[in-house]
Amino acid sequence: MDVLAGIVREALIVAAVLCFPVLAVATAVGTLVAVVQAATQIQEQTLALLPKMIAVGATIALFGTFALDACARLFERTIAALPAIAHGAP
Numbered sequence: 104m105d106v107l108a109g110i111v112r113e114a115l116i117v118a119a120v121l122c123f124p125v126l127a128v129a130t131a132v133g134t135l136v137a138v139v140q141a142a143t144q145i146q147e148q149t150l151a152l153l154p155k156m157i158a159v160g161a162t163i164a165l166f167g168t169f170a171l172d173a174c175a176r177l178f179e180r181t182i183a184a185l186p187a188i189a190h191g192a193p
Contacts, residue, residue: 106187117177121170125162132158
């Protein structure tokens with residue numbers, strides 16, 4: 104059961120590490136757009152959405168190889184741990 108708990112813990116950590124850059128960029132761009140909209144008193148929803156979409160897309164494009172590598176390593180470890188999980192080894 105410790106092997107399975109370790110795999111689940113590692114999967115949660117990988118998910119958090121992969122989500123953080125995208126969420127940080129979306130939050131920063133959203134805050135910046137909100138400040139600009141408040142300063143100019145332009146309250147158009149498309150002006151808030153488009154910069155965030157572009158920034159998130161660019162972030163995913165930049166961190167895509169890192170994310171794919173992290174997921175591949177997690178998959179390899181999970182496959183290697185399957186016999187221990189199936190036999191219930193400690």
